[in-house]
Amino acid sequence: MSNENKKDEPDNSFIKNSEGEQPGLVAEFIGFLAxxxxxxxxxxxxxxxxxxxxxxLGGTSVAPFIYPFF
Structure with missing residues (x-):
């Protein structure tokens, strides 16, 4: 009987995860890589x-300092 009750209840894990704080773009990308x-x-x-x-930086005033690297 308890299994039938669990099937009838909606799974709220998606909603609970969406209510939490969202990670930043960099943190999410690092998590993807890992x-x-x-x-x-x-x-x-x-x-x-x-x-x-x-x-x-090539389009700014720093450009003359970048050219010696090439």
Missing amino acids: TNKKYWMIPILIVLLILGALIL
Whole structure:
């Protein structure tokens, strides 16, 4: 009988999880990498972040200090 009562009750775990505090984008992405064991993506992402920073800084007054690296 107790199994029938549990089947009739709705599962509220989704609602309880949605009411909690949401993680940030970076924390959620790190959790994704850890959960799915995608550690090989970390060096690729670091290189992309460095290239993005160089592109952004290349259009500013910092550009003359970046050119000697190349």
